[in-house]
Amino acid sequence: MFQVPTKTQYAIRALVHLVRAKSASVASIAEAEHIPFKYLEAIFGQLKSAGLLSADRGRSGGYRLAKDPELILMSEVVRATEGEIKPVECLNNATFCVVSEGCLPRRFWQGLKRAVDVYLESVTLAEIAEPGFMAAAALVQEEAPGASE
Amino acid sequence: MFQVPTKTQYAIRALVHLVRAKSASVASIAEAEHIPFKYLEAIFGQLKSAGLLSADRGRSGGYRLAKDPELILMSEVVRATEGEIKPVECLNNATFCVVSEGCLPRRFWQGLKRAVDVYLESVTLAEIAEPGFMAAAALVQEEAPGASE
DNA sequence: CATATTCAGAGTAATTTAGTAGGAATTTAT
């Protein structure tokens, strides 16, 4: 559940790559990160539209971050590739929610959305490009037996 | 993004219904909650396997909660319908993660998983069946302009 | 002017989600 689309995973890997590379062509990033070239090209189009990347066309062109990675929130990245976070339809559309029980679960979904939003807004691209990011916290999680599926 | 499958939404609506109804047939719940009968039947099979529902077969049979709603965590419900929360493949499978950059984003996804898990484990079925649930917190969220898509 | 790049839009393939169909097994009311 909550499987994140490869599109978003690719976007983030590529952005992390650009934190270090400063500037690079789609082709070079695609190769380094093992991402299908044409797909990444399309993804970069979205990231550019969202104001996260700038591009230079022509022979020695390429992409670079449009702002400092410290200023790029992960919520922006996710929004750029997937649109707004919206676990259920009725969250943006109160009139839709006319099922019986007065749609009690709505509040629950709203809380979930909030939990995700808060997290995504608490992390910047610069942070996840940093090898030490969340190292301690992650270890705790790692201890768990780890059920599959 | 993070669209929750209708299957899970149906499951939760039906469970909330059962918190009040004590016992009911799939047919009656499906009608009351506007859920396709045959689909709900299949969903209840999963919820029963997961130990959340008990069933009585035969003419005056039906489903009921297998335990008190105070003891049913929403994480259990979601796991029952969708399996483990796992934003990216490599979280349960460290060897898979052999992309360049040493897969820095992994920690980020782990944090997201954690944020969602913590939330889902903090809420019980009994709570979301309660009309006052999260009323105050939700209002704050409601104020936001609410972009679409 | 050849080449390397971004950019744009349509089209296809694969996967997942959503829902149907048909009927067997079980219990109960009459």
Place this chain on the structure above:
DNA sequence: ATAAATTCCTACTAAATTACTCTGAATATG
């Protein structure tokens, strides 16, 4: 006993989403 109402089981189909691919134009540069 029997008919009806239910859960239960398996397979199938349909719709939607995701993940790409294809073609080629626009643009800059060495």
